[in-house]
Amino acid sequence: xxxxxxxxxxxxxxxxxxxxxxxxxxxxxxxxxxxxxxxxxxxxxxxxxxxxxxxxxxxxxxxxxxxxxxxxxxxxxxxxxxxxxxxxxxxxxxxxxxxxxxxxxxxxxxxxxxxxxxxxxxxxxxxxxxxxxxxxxxxxxxxxxxxxxxxxxxxxxxxxxxxxxxxxxxxxxxxxxxxxxxxxxxxxxxxxxxxxxxxxxxxxxxxxxxxxxxxxxxxxxxxxxxxxxxxxxxxxxxxxxxxxxxxxxxxxxxxxxxxxxxxxxxxxxxxxxxxxxxxxxxxxxxxxxxxxxxxxxxxxxxxxxxxxxxxxxxxxxxxxxxxxxxxxxxxxxxxxxxxxxxxxxxxxxxxxxxxxxxxxxxxxxxxxxxxxxxxxxxxxxxxxxxxxxxxxxxxxxxxxxxxxxxxxxxxxxxxxxxxxxxxxxxxxxxxxxxxxxxxxxxxxxxxxxxx
Ligand code: ADP
Ligand code: MG
Numbered sequence: 001x002x003x004x005x006x007x008x009x010x011x012x013x014x015x016x017x018x019x020x021x022x023x024x025x026x027x028x029x030x031x032x033x034x035x036x037x038x039x040x041x042x043x044x045x046x047x048x049x050x051x052x053x054x055x056x057x058x059x060x061x062x063x064x065x066x067x068x069x070x071x072x073x074x075x076x077x078x079x080x081x082x083x084x085x086x087x088x089x090x091x092x093x094x095x096x097x098x099x100x101x102x103x104x105x106x107x108x109x110x111x112x113x114x115x116x117x118x119x120x121x122x123x124x125x126x127x128x129x130x131x132x133x134x135x136x137x138x139x140x141x142x143x144x145x146x147x148x149x150x151x152x153x154x155x156x157x158x159x160x161x162x163x164x165x166x167x168x169x170x171x172x173x174x175x176x177x178x179x180x181x182x183x184x185x186x187x188x189x190x191x192x193x194x195x196x197x198x199x200x201x202x203x204x205x206x207x208x209x210x211x212x213x214x215x216x217x218x219x220x221x222x223x224x225x226x227x228x229x230x231x232x233x234x235x236x237x238x239x240x241x242x243x244x245x246x247x248x249x250x251x252x253x254x255x256x257x258x259x260x261x262x263x264x265x266x267x268x269x270x271x272x273x274x275x276x277x278x279x280x281x282x283x284x285x286x287x288x289x290x291x292x293x294x295x296x297x298x299x300x301x302x303x304x305x306x307x308x309x310x311x312x313x314x315x316x317x318x319x320x321x322x323x324x325x326x327x328x329x330x331x332x333x334x335x336x337x338x339x340x341x342x343x344x345x346x347x348x349x350x351x352x353x354x355x356x357x358x359x360x361x362x363x364x365x366x367x368x369x370x371x372x373x374x375x376x377x378x379x380x381x382x383x384x385x386x387x388x389x390x391x392x393x394x395x396x397x398x399x400x401x402x403x404x405x406x407x408x409x410x411x412x413x414x415x416x417x418x419x420x421x422x423x424x425x426x427x428x429x430x431x432x433x434x435x436x437x438x439x440x441x442x443x444x445x446x447x448x449x450x451x
Contacts, residue, residue, distance in 0.1 A: 049076030065329035108178040115162035123280030137167035144269035146243035151273030154316025182218040221256035281310035392424035
């Protein structure tokens with residue numbers, strides 16, 4: 001790739017992320033080189049590098065691949081000859097000295113334009129968190145404080161917080177809504193200490209109407225930051241200002257967090273985002289695929305691909321999205337339909353990495369339990385329907401949920417031939433559409449095995 005190409009891509013990125021984000025995060029990037037499938041960019045500080053990597057890494061990668069650059073990964077580095085200033089904040093933050101309603105002077109981080117309620121897919125695992133976030137976004141009287149959202153990586157915490165901020169800024173533009181990560185809170189705090197601007201810092205944060213702090217587990221073990229956070233938190237709660245916090249685990253489970261902070265965090269509404277289930281993953285994929293169809297008109301996607309991805313990539317939504325981005329970029333590059341073959345080709349590494357460790361043995365045990373038969377009867381030679389059917393169900397699930405080949409599965413079913421397994425799998429596939437009970441059994445078993 002050449003510098004000119006990067007120049008062109010930058011204008012696409014400007015469209016995608018908006019002017020404000022572009023100036024803060026994309027403009028500072030200097031394209032350095034592509035080698036071995038890795039595109040390297042120079043950044044002025046690691047802070048910007050980390051932020052861009054987390055928030056725009058996939059977007060940049062997608063654009064590069066779309067333009068035909070041979071990249072699998074992007075990385076950001078501070079050039080060796082440039083000493084990093086450890087607490088340098090991104091440009092919009094440097095002006096953060098006065099409380100003001102001008103966007104550029106707020107102490108918050110930029111919001112991702114894509115993270116709105118419109119683009120958030122609601123399912124069982126996140127419906128409570130979503131409802132609570134909606135409530136906060138209405139901007140009415142504070143009913144629970146703080147709202148504490150927690151859950152594993154990539155389950156939508158940041159998305160929901162940005163969505164709240166977007167919504168509030170539209171509905172209640174007079175409110176001073178500030179979103180930032182706990183890490184950024186610490187940077188600001190340390191910077192203020194160093195520059196002897198603690199009074200400004202305190203005033204700035206205490207003048208906020210809605211404060212959202214993401215990934216609060218980050219301040220665990222950082223004593224003076226915790227202390228300051230605690231005071232900011234209390235001051236805002238006392239003024240009935242809404243606070244929204246996220247973390248990767250429940251307040252009580254964050255190690256090295258002071259007890260008084262834990263108990264304050266538990267005072268409001270604590271909601272967790274559960275790991276995604278199949279339906280939610282499929283919903284998310286369908287939504288994203290819809291967007292991509294507009295972006296890549298003419299690109300076809302075969303039936304069953306999204307279902308396949310939803311089934312096979314159960315780690316987190318970020319990985320799921322990354323996979324879809326890569327798939328569309330790749331297919332448009334080679335000008336082919338997104339077929340099962342292309343999918344397995346293009347995503348071989350992702351599929352391997354996210355392979356669930358469900359074993360055939362585990363499947364056999366669950367299925368035997370479910371149908372109330374003995375494991376020995378499932379694996380043994382009896383051909384009675386009451387054993388044969390569960391056996392076929394277990395074979396079917398083994399084929400679907402593990403990477404074992406038919407002969408390998410056969411071996412684990414008392415040394416049966418691979419054709420027997422194939423027959424069993426086909427039989428269940430047929431029955432699934434004609435026999436509601438079987439379809440339901442399979443759904444139930446699959447869910448319990450995945451969960
Ligand atoms: P977290 O902060 O919990 O680690 P993020 O909010 O950053 O996770 O989500 C990771 C990615 O997955 C984002 O691109 C986000 O838009 C997407 N995502 C997560 N959950 C959903 C959802 N329910 N609907 C749509 N997109 C989602
Ligand atoms: Mg997050």
